[in-house]
Amino acid sequence: MPEDQPKGSAEYINRLNKIQVLNLIRESGEISRAEIVKKTGLSAPTVTRIVDNLINAEKLVEQVGVGISSGGRPPMIVRFNGEDSYVVGVDWGRTHIFGILSNLNGDVLEELDVQTESNDNFDEDLQSAIRLIEKLIKGSGIDTRKLHGIGVAAAGFINKKSDIIEYSPNFKWKNVDIRKPLAERFRVPVIVDNVSRVMAHGELLYGIGDHCKDFIFINVGYGIGAGIIVEGKSFTGYDGMAGEIGHNRIVSPAAGGLRCACGKMDCLECYSSGRGIAELAREKIKYYKDSALGRVSEITTEVIAEYARRGDELALQLFNQAADLLGISIASMANVFNPQAIVLGGKVIKAGNFFIERINRVFQREIIQQPSRKIKVIQSRLGDEAAVKGAVSLILREVLELNV
Structure with missing residues (x-):
């Protein structure tokens, strides 16, 4: 205000x-x-x-x-009237940057996906993001005077008081500023936020938010994070780092003394994220001589999910373990925040119904039982576009608050 x-x-x-x-x-x-x-x-x-x-x-x-x-x-x-006002949304991922240009109604006019080198070089990735935004604007042919802003979803611990990404375990970034160079280049408002919180906000404005204003969005991808929506508003915590469920230590016989990318030991991400599942498979494959995973050229989370659906012992064990630990961790959050629903999103959630159903069973077992109602566990309506639609929603939010 x-x-x-x-x-x-x-x-x-x-x-x-x-x-x-x-x-x-x-x-x-x-x-x-x-x-x-x-x-x-x-x-x-x-x-x-x-x-x-x-x-x-x-x-x-x-x-x-x-x-x-x-x-x-x-x-x-x-x-x-959102048809003649525009915004760019950017999903800044570990191996690619995906961007869309849409109007404020959420209709996509142009989209572009570019691969990055995965070399943790922020300056190189920043130039890739700038070129992507330039191509989106040029390709759409919009009047740039009607561009309201740019929203960016990025992984990392973002201090909302300074807009600085203080640390990103996924990228190994320390104290990087995405907002300032983009704002200077394109002369429009730029909002950068943690990808899981951005996905939750996208779900609020373009997904289940039409009937649910209190939910927790769980993003299970390369890493794991949560976006918390309370009474239709994003809960960020004191300085913007609320929702880091992936970096809580698990207390389980499954804990094997693994060091997380954040530097701590046995975080949830070590066992239930895309990165963690794939790393565990590569480590354990030598003990499972009959596993089909030993015959593939590259062990990725997508490949492991495929073999888990086929019943491969190692693949299924890894996904079941990941689901069990997720169910327990999500239930702990639900017991604290008492949401109306849990929304699951991210690429790992696409592993299959067997994965979601197991997460839900463990979750329902672990939450405080409420005779009057049952907290629903559902998949995101937005699918692979959750992050970019969420990035668009960051600017839409500012429009609806009459800030831009």
């Missing part, structure tokens, strides 16, 4: 009212001004003034027709 609008001032109250009306219009799809009055409790003149401003000045709302009258003047129908 702008510092020149003290709480209680007319400007502050007007801003809050405008944000309330704008968000209601977007969530409703199409809605009449009369319905806005009913649902917000604001007066009809106030709603008329705000809606007219959102249509004529902000260009974020458009009038789409006239509703059926039940007596008196017919209702004027309005909707959120």
Whole structure:
């Protein structure tokens, strides 16, 4: 909220009212001004003034027709206008950078996926990201004056007070700044956040958030992280590092004294992440002479998942162990936060129903039993686009808060 609008001032109250009306219009799809009055409790003149401003000045709302009258003047129908406003979303991964350019409705106009060298060189990857964004803008042919901003999902411990990635175990980055060089190059707002939290925010605005405002998004990919949504808002903790479930130490007979990429011992990531599962397979294959994994040229998490579905003993053992430890860890988070749902996403979750079902069984066994309801464990609606759609949603959030 702008510092020149003290709480209680007319400007502050007007801003809050405008944000309330704008968000209601977007969530409703199409809605009449009369319905806005009913649902917000604001007066009809106030709603008329705000809606007219959102249509004529902000260009974020458009009038789409006239509703059926039940007596008196017919209702004027309005909707959120995101078709002519644009944003770039970037999923900055370990081995590739995936970007989309979409409008604020989430419709993708252009997408691009580029491979990176996996050499932990931040400056080289930054140049790859810049070239990708330039190609997205050029390829889409949009008016750059209508680009509202760039959202970036990146793995690492991001200090939200400084926007610095203090450390990324996946990349071995220390104290890198993604936001500043991109903002200077493209002259638009840039928001960078932890990939798991970004995926959770994407799910909030483009996925289950249409009916669920309290959930935990578990991202099981190269690493493991969690995004926590409480009452429709992202919970970040004191300085932005909440949700690092992957770097909690497991207490289990499975713990074998493995050192995590973060430097600690026996983190959940060592056993349940894509990286951890693949490393364990390469280490254990010598003890499983009959495993088909010993005959493949490269042992990857995708290959292990395929053989697990076929019943290969080693592959299935690794995925079952990963599922058990995930189920216990996720239940611990659920017992603390009491969410409405758990959303599973990330590439490892695509291993198959056997994996998800086992996670869910262990989770239901470990959570505090609630006779009145059962916490649902579901897959993300957004699939492989969870991170880029989430990155887009970072800018959409700022638009809906009237910050850009």
